[in-house]
Amino acid sequence: MTRLKLYTAIYVVLFVSATVQVLVEQAGIAYETALAVILALSFVKAVIVAGYYQHLRWEPRSLTYLMGIGLLAVLALTVAATYSITP
């Protein structure tokens, strides 16, 4: 039962933080700051879903590394490609 409570708490956190993302944008802070905060929130949510709902937290680390490598690969592609643009 306690696991169910944990899942429920996580659900509430995710729900709220999605709302917060919208509120941040409307709060009228600088665009760059808002961008950083909103994306950071997305990353945190993703980690929570992967860690608890996909229960990576309790799986062998190798699965986490596996996903990390995939993420790293596309980040490399995105960053290098975007950086390559001649202004």
Added chain:
Amino acid sequence: MTDDPTDGPTAPTDDGAASSGETDHDAERARADGGALEVADGHAQDEHAMPPTSSLKRWFVTTNHKDVGLLYIATSLSFLMLGGVLALLMRAQLWVPRAPGTGPLSAMAYNQAVSVHGLVMVFWFLSPFAFGFANYVVPLQMGAKDLAFPRLNALSYWLYLSSGVLLFVSFFQGGTFAGGWTMYAPLNLPAFTPSVGGSAAVLALMLFVASVTVSSVNFLTTMHRMRAEGLTLRRLPLFSWTILLTVWMMLFAFAALLAALLLLSADRLLGTTYFAVNGANGALLWTHLFWFFGHPEVYIVFFPALGVMAEVFQTFTGRRIVGRKWFIAAMVLVALQSFIVWMHHMFLTSINLEIKTLFMATTIGISLPFDLMVFSLIYTMVKGKIRFKTPFLFSFGGLLLFILGGITGVFLGAVVLDYEFRGTYWVVAHFHYVMVGGVTALIGGLYYWYPKMVGRMYDEFLGKVHFALYFVGFNLLYFPMFVAWETPRRVFDYDPGMTAWHQMATVGAVVLGASFLVMIYNLVTSAYRGEVADEDPWNYVTTAEWAVSSPPPLENFPGLPSYARGTLEFLGGSSSALKTVDDDAPAAADRGTGAATDGGAPATLDGSEALAASAHTAEEVQAGEDHHASHASVWPFLVGVGALLLLLGLSGFTNATWSEGAMGTAHQASTGVGAVVTFGALVGMAREQFVGPSGPYGESWPFEKVSNMKTGMWIFLVSDVVLFGAFIGAYVFLRFSSGWIAWEPIPDNVVPGLINTYLLLTSSFTVILALEAAERESRGGVVASLVATVVLGLGFLGNKAIEWEHLFTDKGIWIDSGIRESTFFVTTGLHAAHVVVGLLITLYLILRAWNGAYLDDAAPVEHFGLYWHFVDIVWLFLFPLFYIL
């Protein structure tokens, strides 16, 4: 068909985190592959009786890895012939410099020949040829009875064949794709390559990618999870090592290609504007996506050849490869580095000088480990005693060609030199030396494993004749291209001063082509008349495929293979042979001298001692022998047929309209029938009782505690991460190109997106509830939670439909209104497609759950959840990127 899970002999198949994580061999033993996890074995036998090899039916239903391997080899050789004929046509056209409209080929026909020759050779011949060997040999080398998911393996083959048929048919759909194998933008758009066949070729490649992805997931799961006891990765034979690294590269690289092809198909079929001429940097985006795939791809095609070289060098020099450990380390390094050199194909695009310099450096870096491998092979020859048999000649020839190709590649990696060489025959010569150099080694592999696969020896004299003709023809064909390097690539008009070189090349092409006739004659006649081969015709071998008869029995081994004592032994079987293992142990180093571990020595130790040294118990060994695996299923073939019809039909859809008249009707019908057949066959496959091979067999690093299905699921999800990542990367790239800040989100209202976020989060929660209910064995709970998931998912889609409707009609925008619109609709559309697939699976789960499934084994619900939560995670990024920022 029994759905009663209680009459199965096996425990629940999931041993992952949720259930405390033990590795229980028995629990793993009888896992079925695909969707029929909860079904017991025993009854499945009769339906899956395997027809004999002489029966045609066998080849349509087989799921056995050795059969599939033979199918791959035969099919890929057919594509070699297709690609070869196209090449000869090109060489005929190049006999003298010509003006357009003269010579045997029209200008457009020449463009098609160049494009499809490249596509066929790289995709439909080279890799599948290598994977024929991989299919046949890797499970044998690993001590596995089959791949982890035999039906998925058959599916890979049928998707491959279907994609090839579609490519071939595309010639007859108003001409096939004519924009080069690299499919550069904007030439790849209907504005410039308008034929239906052009779209068909793009879709064919997409289907090929689907086949590769299925295959990668299968091989990775198998090679990590199903190795024999004691066969650690350190001890894995070198050919298997190269295949392992190849499939890892394939998993990531082909996902990027899939992204590129999906975007291209959206542009071609639906009319989005990713790569449009007046778009925001679309041409550069294509080169990034294509070469992020493309450079790893050149190693994907080369690594298996390297593996063949290593095996053949060991066998025919009679010694272990020098510096085996370093050889492996160098390969791992190259596999990683292959993902950070792609821009050396883009030195003449608009990328900036800083990044060019950086990628020149990484390119120099990647040639270093290759040097190490080359020297290790050469040194092995120097220290060994060479037997000049045909497989060795081809492998050695391949090495020489590769060295020349590699050196000329280093020239291209230098930015300033590449300014000169780009777009010339220097590049053509370079990559033919490396790639066809690889083919050379693979042909060595064909001769090497021929007696194993056929049970008879090829004719050695004819083999040597083949090599002589091949090697002379090859160099006569490609070396002049270095000399005549100023010839512009992909163009049939050139400076008349170079005519003699081109004529030499054309003669070489004919010689090279003719040499294959010798090979085919040899291999066909030897299959009937050749000397009968025993299990080890080479007398010095180090890998397990030579420890069993030629050809091996259906389930490969006379008992449970184990390397617990450093050498291969069969536990429990009627016979037990003793063979050497290709490892780092000192004993393995001087096997050639006839020491105790000499390959081919008969068993000297009795079985009970072997069993005592093993971690396997006698009961486990017995259970393995009693295990009745299925070997036949017709569904993979039917999925292949359905996919072919579906994509053939879709090729008639251009810029959101069907082609005119009767052809249009035919295309629509084909699409409809194809969709129904594909879907029906997939459902049939999910419902079929199919018992996979027993296993795992002892070594499962690094996934010891994760079941086969779950491992496969996660590996698949990684490729999906790369797919979505590339979509998002494309969005970021294009948004940067057109000015980040000025780019406003398409939806004017964030609320629908926020509501959809809520809906999707809630559906993730209900999927968790379904899993909890299954574990508490509450049938009502499972059904209710899954129904809630469907309702929420439909809500998500409905809400999106309303939103899109509003955007289309009230705001008057369409997917082709601009790049902003294209990225929005395509990226969120791909996500919505994932939701649709998820809902279809959920409906299937509900039906099963209603009948009481999943209560004793929640694994399918859990695995589905992994997928669904992933779709949720993607949305967590799409929502802010496309609605807020």
